[in-house]
Amino acid sequence: MADAAELISGDLLKAAAVKYLSDTKARVQQEQRGLLSIFDSWFTRVAKALIPLERGRPWEDSVTELAARSPAVGQGLQWDLQRLRLFLHRWQQGRFVEFAQRERSAAHYHPHYGTEFGIDVLLTCQGAPALMRWRGTPLLKTVFDFAIYPALISELRPRTIFEIGSGLGGSAVWFADHLALCGIEGCVHSVDLKKVEIEHPGVSFYHGDCGNPDTLFDPELLRSQPHPWLVVEDAHHNVAGVIEHMHQFLLPGDYLVIEDSEVKRPAIRQFLSAHPGNYLVDTRFTDYFGRNATCAGDSIFVRAPAHDGPRSQPNVP
Ligand SMILES: C[S@@+](CC[C@H](N)C(=O)[O-])C[C@H]1O[C@@H](n2cnc3c(N)ncnc32)[C@H](O)[C@@H]1O
Structure with a gap:
């Protein structure tokens, strides 16, 4: 696992997003009778916008380029990507975490x-x-x-x-x-x-x-x-x-x-x-x-x- 001070990125970020998306789908079906929370909807929308981006490149690079080319679309996605990284960074650390970490x-x-x-x-x-x-x-x-x-x-x-x-x-x-x-x-x-x-x-x-x-x-x-x-x-x-x-x-x-x-x-x-x-x-x-x-x-x-x-x-x- 990356150092706690290093924000999740690259392939680790992609894998975590895909896994969390699949966990969300299962939870929404099994525990929420198909009802999505605001957070579930947001996460699903952002992950679905990121997943089709160029396969061999980190999302961070693709989104930065998109924001430069087309600010109206890309800047919003840049904000979403940062929120998603912060959330998945915490999520991949697991539930019980050392205070120092x-x-x-x-x-x-x-x-x-x-x-x-x-x-x-x-x-x-x-x-x-x-x-x-x-x-x-x-x-x-x-x-x-x-x-x-x-x-x-x-x-x-x-x-x-x-x-x-x-x-x-x-x-x-x-x-x-x-x-x-x-x-x-x-x-x-x-x-x-x-x-x-x-x-x-x-x-x-x-x-x-x-x-x-x-x-x-x-x-x-x-x-x-x-x-x-x-x-x-x-x-x-x-x-x-x-x-x-x-x-x-x-x-x-x-x-x-x-x-x-x-x-x-x-x-x-x-x-x-x-x-x-x-x-x-x-x-x-x-x-x-x-x-x-x-x-x-x-x-x-x-x-x-x-x-x-x-x-x-x-x-x-
Ligand atoms: C933030 S209030 C407690 C609020 C309460 N737990 C609540 O959630 O509504 C802090 C309390 O600590 C008490 N307190 C301050 N110094 C103390 C001490 N040396 N020993 C015991 N209690 C103390 C104060 O009298 C005060 O009632």
């Missing part, structure tokens, strides 16, 4: 945020006139995460959710309601410097300080709660210390989401360098709506089996 690929995207869109979308995606609410309580989620978490919960079926940073409590209640909607017998444990006073049968709120991660949750609670877990770090304080602490209790298959990750990258790098190969980015979720269309850019992690093999028990000290 993701960081290397960021060169092709927004220089600061590594997303497919710019700061304008990021500015407003938590709500510009007001925050979104759940059962009347505001929650600080982007509109993308508002769709990603339910998909993640429905697939992972977490028996326990730990939230670090309750905010106003709306997100913990929202998580608990989604567990119930999916028929999952699970609980949410949510901690904050300012304990939330909302009552909900599926949520326990706690007081705790990330400055002292040992005090966030009772160690007995951490040892006893059923897996799989979804752990959400959203307190923005002592991030490396907090995730290092939770790591001791996480098992392979558990998920760790670090929200608002752009400012936390140094802490994430520090944590991952101490645990190489233990966590992989699940790009199905980070890239569901385009690359890093989430506040947890490159930071929806699944705990992988450690290099020395899977453990059946948490690494409790």
Whole structure:
């Protein structure tokens, strides 16, 4: 496979496009009863425009020449080809990707945020006139995460959710309601410097300080709660210390989401360098709506089996 920093091109690009087109056809027939999404239609149209181009030449060269000869047709196709390359570049890397590999690929995207869109979308995606609410309580989620978490919960079926940073409590209640909607017998444990006073049968709120991660949750609670877990770090304080602490209790298959990750990258790098190969980015979720269309850019992690093999028990000290 080409280096992550090198955008897919030439014959590799052609082969990936043909394969993805055939996968799309099969999925549309089998899972979508023939109904194409906007993305399916776009991909099919672009691939069908590219495939008949001169066989022995890379599409990049043919399209550049077409754009010079006939700008009205070629420039549109140039834009499409670039989008297609970015998408297939990610797709050929597979679903679970090392954080470092993701960081290397960021060169092709927004220089600061590594997303497919710019700061304008990021500015407003938590709500510009007001925050979104759940059962009347505001929650600080982007509109993308508002769709990603339910998909993640429905697939992972977490028996326990730990939230670090309750905010106003709306997100913990929202998580608990989604567990119930999916028929999952699970609980949410949510901690904050300012304990939330909302009552909900599926949520326990706690007081705790990330400055002292040992005090966030009772160690007995951490040892006893059923897996799989979804752990959400959203307190923005002592991030490396907090995730290092939770790591001791996480098992392979558990998920760790670090929200608002752009400012936390140094802490994430520090944590991952101490645990190489233990966590992989699940790009199905980070890239569901385009690359890093989430506040947890490159930071929806699944705990992988450690290099020395899977453990059946948490690494409790
Ligand atoms: C971004 S808000 C959480 C939003 C919430 N998770 C949501 O999605 O609606 C961050 C929270 O972290 C809490 N926080 C800040 N520093 C903390 C610390 N040292 N320990 C625990 N919580 C802290 C703040 O009180 C605030 O409620």
